[in-house]
Amino acid sequence: MILVTGAAGALGTLIAQRLGDRDDTILGTRDPGQLQAPLPVRRLDFDEPRTLVKGFEGVDVLLLISAGYGEDDTVIARHRAALDAAEKSGVRHVVYTSLTAAGDHLPYALPHRWTERRIQESTMDWTILRNGLYAELLARIAAPSADGRITAPLGEGRLAAVARADLADAAVRVTVEASAHAGRVYELVGEQTVGGADLARAHGPHVTYEPETLARTRARIAAGGAEPFQVPMLVGTCSAVAAGFLSPTGGDLRRLLGRAPRCPLATAAQCRVRQCSPVASAGTVGSRSHGGAAGRGIS
DSSP, rough: EEEETTTSSSHHHHHHHTTOOSSSSEESSSSGGGGGOSSEEEEETTGGGGGGGHHTOOSSSSEEEEEOOOOHHHHHHHHHHHHHHHHHHHHEEEEEEEEGGGGGTTTTHHEEEEEHHHHHHHEEEEEEEEEOOBBBHHHTTTOOTTEEEEEEEEEEEEOOOOOOHHHHHHHHHEEETTTGGGEEEEEOSSSSSSSHHHHHEEEEEEETTEEEEEHHHHHHHHHTTOOOTHHHHHHHHHHOOOOOEEOOOOOOHHHTTTTTTOOOOHHHHHHOOSOOOOOHHHHHSSSSTTTSSSSOOOO
């Protein structure tokens, strides 16, 4: 049996949709009543470890979508609880949605690396999916204003962004073929890079890109009501893009998909989100809707 955690989040929802016709798959979320899905749903709350051992009963393959909404110690505690319970319940294989190696400079990288190490030291078989940053995230960070300006602290940096849908497709393939991917670490970054000026052109001839300072962005986010830990998450992401650390591309995603990845620029340009406020952008970095417990990282 396959169990997918974080089924109420954006990535988890896409994965659940793709697995919807299988009779060997169940979903996990901390609030089953809020999840409309064709698959069976179990209550899993990583903040309440007592719910987990029973929740993992009968599970052979666990797709653990990171529960990254929170401070490092909170996220690590959630992942520790989930993995401890998975081992006790007899889970044989865990697939984990981690963060690209290029993201080691990001403020939220540490819990991912801790979780990778815990998984690799476990009694279970494992596969690590090191997801690149979403094109949808870039669309929120660099959304045009009403007067046609994209203002973001990305400098001239570029991001090897990936479409969330491609990451969902890759996760599904690995999960249903778990034994064929045991002991593998996949770097699921894009094959093309996108910068602020590219986004402006994609939105049309009347949209311009105007880089701003990190300090100004930090002030806007803080003033917009973001939680304290969200501010460095978002600002750190922009800083890493601007400095060029998130531009390396790769081919693992194409190999897993068996096709070319979706165009990140087209994905970002088509992402018609609400007007991007600092808090909305921060919410993309850490949304309460994702993860088996209460959150998600941007991976």
